[in-house]
Amino acid sequence: MANGESEVGAAPLPAEDRSPGSDAPAGGFVQLLTPGGERIDSVTTADGVTYSVDFTDDEYRELYRDLVTVRRLDAEATALQRQGELGIWASLLGQEAAQVGSGRALRPQDMAFPTYREHGVLYTRGIDPIMPFGLFRGVDQGGWDANKYKFNGYTIVIGSQTLHATGYAMGVTMDGKTGTPDGEAVIAYFGDGATSQGEVNEAFVWAGVFNAPMVFFCQNNQYAISEPLERQTRIPLYRRSAGFGFPGVRIDGNDVLASYAVTRAALDNARNGQGPTLIEAYTYRMGAHTSSDDPTRYRIASEVESWKAKDPISRLKAFLTKQQLADDSFFGEVDDTARTLALDLRERVLAMPDPQPVSMFDHVYPTGSPEVDAQREQFAAYQASFEGSDH
Amino acid sequence: MMTETLTLGKALNHGLRRALENDPKVVIMGEDVGKLGGVFRITDGLQKDFGEDRVIDTPLAEAGIIGTAVGLAIRGYRPVCEIQFDGFVFPAYNQIVAQVAKMYYRSLGNVRLPIVIRIPYGGGIGAVEHHSESPEAYFAHTPGLKVVTCSNPADAYAMIQQSINSDDPIVFFEPKRRYWEKGAVDLDTPSTFPLHASRVAREGSDATVIAYGPMVRTALDAAQAAAEDGRTLEVIDLRTLSPLDLGPVYDSVRKTGRAVVVHEAPGNLGLGAEIAARITEECFYSLEAPVLRVTGFDVPYPSARVEEEYLPDLDRVLDAIDRSLGW
Ligand SMILES: Cc1ncc(C[n+]2csc(CCOP(=O)(O)OP(=O)(O)O)c2C)c(N)n1
Numbered sequence: 227m228a229n230g231e232s233e234v235g236a237a238p239l240p241a242e243d244r245s246p247g248s249d250a251p252a253g254g255f256v257q258l259l260t261p262g263g264e265r266i267d268s269v270t271t272a273d274g275v276t277y278s279v280d281f282t283d284d285e286y287r288e289l290y291r292d293l294v295t296v297r298r299l300d301a302e303a304t305a306l307q308r309q310g311e312l313g314i315w316a317s318l319l320g321q322e323a324a325q326v327g328s329g330r331a332l333r334p335q336d337m338a339f340p341t342y343r344e345h346g347v348l349y350t351r352g353i354d355p356i357m358p359f360g361l362f363r364g365v366d367q368g369g370w371d372a373n374k375y376k377f378n379g380y381t382i383v384i385g386s387q388t389l390h391a392t393g394y395a396m397g398v399t400m401d402g403k404t405g406t407p408d409g410e411a412v413i414a415y416f417g418d419g420a421t422s423q424g425e426v427n428e429a430f431v432w433a434g435v436f437n438a439p440m441v442f443f444c445q446n447n448q449y450a451i452s453e454p455l456e457r458q459t460r461i462p463l464y465r466r467s468a469g470f471g472f473p474g475v476r477i478d479g480n481d482v483l484a485s486y487a488v489t490r491a492a493l494d495n496a497r498n499g500q501g502p503t504l505i506e507a508y509t510y511r512m513g514a515h516t517s518s519d520d521p522t523r524y525r526i527a528s529e530v531e532s533w534k535a536k537d538p539i540s541r542l543k544a545f546l547t548k549q550q551l552a553d554d555s556f557f558g559e560v561d562d563t564a565r566t567l568a569l570d571l572r573e574r575v576l577a578m579p580d581p582q583p584v585s586m587f588d589h590v591y592p593t594g595s596p597e598v599d600a601q602r603e604q605f606a607a608y609q610a611s612f613e614g615s616d617h
Numbered sequence: 618m619m620t621e622t623l624t625l626g627k628a629l630n631h632g633l634r635r636a637l638e639n640d641p642k643v644v645i646m647g648e649d650v651g652k653l654g655g656v657f658r659i660t661d662g663l664q665k666d667f668g669e670d671r672v673i674d675t676p677l678a679e680a681g682i683i684g685t686a687v688g689l690a691i692r693g694y695r696p697v698c699e700i701q702f703d704g705f706v707f708p709a710y711n712q713i714v715a716q717v718a719k720m721y722y723r724s725l726g727n728v729r730l731p732i733v734i735r736i737p738y739g740g741g742i743g744a745v746e747h748h749s750e751s752p753e754a755y756f757a758h759t760p761g762l763k764v765v766t767c768s769n770p771a772d773a774y775a776m777i778q779q780s781i782n783s784d785d786p787i788v789f790f791e792p793k794r795r796y797w798e799k800g801a802v803d804l805d806t807p808s809t810f811p812l813h814a815s816r817v818a819r820e821g822s823d824a825t826v827i828a829y830g831p832m833v834r835t836a837l838d839a840a841q842a843a844a845e846d847g848r849t850l851e852v853i854d855l856r857t858l859s860p861l862d863l864g865p866v867y868d869s870v871r872k873t874g875r876a877v878v879v880h881e882a883p884g885n886l887g888l889g890a891e892i893a894a895r896i897t898e899e900c901f902y903s904l905e906a907p908v909l910r911v912t913g914f915d916v917p918y919p920s921a922r923v924e925e926e927y928l929p930d931l932d933r934v935l936d937a938i939d940r941s942l943g944w
Pocket of ligand 1: 343
């Protein structure tokens with residue numbers, strides 16, 4: 227796939243004009259595909275950076291497949307939760323473009339640090355989509371190999387991973403892996419609410435001071451559980467970075483092309499030694515915060531409706547159709563394939579066995595502990611004492 | 618007298634409402650406490666009735682919640698802070714143990730911080746990691762903080778009001794898996810017990826079971842089961858973890874000669890160790906058996922599907938009683 231180009235020097239658009247759609251927030255955002263499916267060639271921000279993408283027909287179609295697939299898998303997870311097969315689920319519905327675009331912009335050597343909602347990014351890293359289900363079903367802690375897939379474990383405590391990512395990025399620099407052909411970059415995902423955490427602000431400080439090869443990717447889905455954006459900030463989030471000494475860009479988070487272009491450019495800047503970027507993906511969480519949440523308590527139906535019109539998938543579909551890059555048979559095939567994947571996932575989730583209780587003593591220490599070992603033995607003996615009884 | 622049957626969660630809600638009514642300086646603050654009424658609905662309806670200045674939806678920042686509460690308290694307010702879940706208190710830990718706990722001491726008694734920090738804690742609700750922890754020992758270990766936990770609706774209603782009225786900073790642990798358990802609450806009569814008083818929850822003479830918060834129910838269930846086998850267990854609900862009110866415990870152990878301490882938190886350096894040591898110091902000549910502990914294991918809180926095995930249950934309590942009696 228082609229790069230988002232950074233052509234410093236192109237004439238900046240006036241701030242309010244940067245986005246052609248009426249759906250843009252005040253201050254605009256980078257948008258390369260309108261909700262109606264119109265392609266915008268390139269966008270130049272007030273900083274004078276021009277963003278664009280140049281995909282082949284196949285690449286456009288594969289992006290569409292990604293979006294449909296992650297949405298379908300997510301829908302299956304939501305259904306599984308409702309049927310009592312998962313303890314909880316954090317749905318990505320509405321945020322597919324932000325996740326797939328940024329995830330596909332990563333190069334194989336780049337490292338990602340997710341929250342608990344990045345199932346779409348996880349998918350783009352080539353990880354078996356069943357992996358997060360152990361955590362949400364309560365049978366394990368979600369155990370993929372972070373180093374193999376360059377995708378760290380999910381982070382529940384809000385914002386902590388941004389510091390981990392920054393430290394990792396400092397290590398990349400110390401290893402001499404910036405500014406080289408095989409240079410590495412690091413991306414940290416977090417939400418709008420997370421920007422209030424001290425740790426996230428400390429990550430900004432550190433990344434700025436150490437010029438770390440970092441991309442901070444904030445999915446502003448407008449809510450932190452029940453609290454709207456105004457409870458976290460008085461200024462657009464992308465502008466926060468200025469106070470820490472690095473650039474911030476806002477993108478239309480429902481536009482997979484903008485997400486790809488800007489993330490790719492920011493990652494390349496990072497890997498070339500130009501330091502961190504904050505990306506604010508302006509999007510919307512269409513469902514509940516998690517399956518335990520009741521969004522009707524804090525937001526109105528018309529708001530949800532208005533965001534439906536900005537759907538990331540339908541706009542790409544409209545584009546593909548208009549450009550005659552795909553027809554109904556392609557769309558049908560994508561849906562069928564995604565459905566098959568989802569049904570397969572469902573079966574495998576249902577078959578996930580409960581862990582052996584004694585496994586709770588595993589992985590407490592890499593070098594073991596005589597006390598934990600003794601407790602494991604006592605526990606096993608105690609369990610065995612019930613064997614044969616109807617306990 | 619207005620006695621109502623309420624869940625523990627609703628009793629807390631009524632207690633908070635009372636506190637807001639009685640003192641205009643009381644403010645509630647935390648993530649999602651306003652419109653949503655808290656993720657457990659403990660503050661349900663309060664913002665609607667008392668306004669956004671009294672029931673404050675805060676930014677998503679625990680250090681901020683506690684740190685600004687310190688300033689509000691210095692300014693004369695009585696903040697009641699909600700930490701959404703046990704595992705999320707740690708971003709605020711510095712503010713709580715380094716600032717809240719020491720301010721009165723450092724200021725030679727000039728600055729009081731009448732802050733209540735409410736924390737839903739403990740497991741048993743099938744949650745993911747960081748949502749089921751029992752971090753009470755970290756706070757009970759810190760001089761300058763008081764730490765309490767309720768086990769039933771009537772106590773919850775009384776203790777939340779007592780805590781808010783107290784000039785001490787109080788960490789108030791709420792047993793989240795008991796939020797939905799019901800009991801009679803007298804909404805009119807002021808509470809008849811002081812805040813830092815343990816209570817005998819069930820009388821018995823064969824052994825003493827000491828529990829607090831979510832484990833009181835478990836201990837009572839064990840006592841019920843033991844009664845069917847002709848054994849009577851005395852159950853003590855500590856209610857207060859710092860300071861510990863062990864008078865009723867000593868009285869009981871002198872009577873029964875046997876003590877079993879039960880808590881969900883890992884055993885290593887937990888409250889049980891302190892309680893066992895003190896019983897040994899005070900009741901040595903009355904003891905027929907060593908003080909035993911039934912606790913969570915010394916592992917991070919495990920995945921939901923094995924938490925039933927991690928959590929002390931009726932069988933493990935009865936097993937400890939058998940061992941104590943068999944000594
Ligand atoms: C330190 C901490 N405090 C509170 C929570 C409880 N909590 C879980 S998700 C959430 C809201 C997060 O909002 P945001 O950062 O915008 O991300 P989103 O879930 O919207 O993707 C809260 C308050 C937590 N997980 N960690």
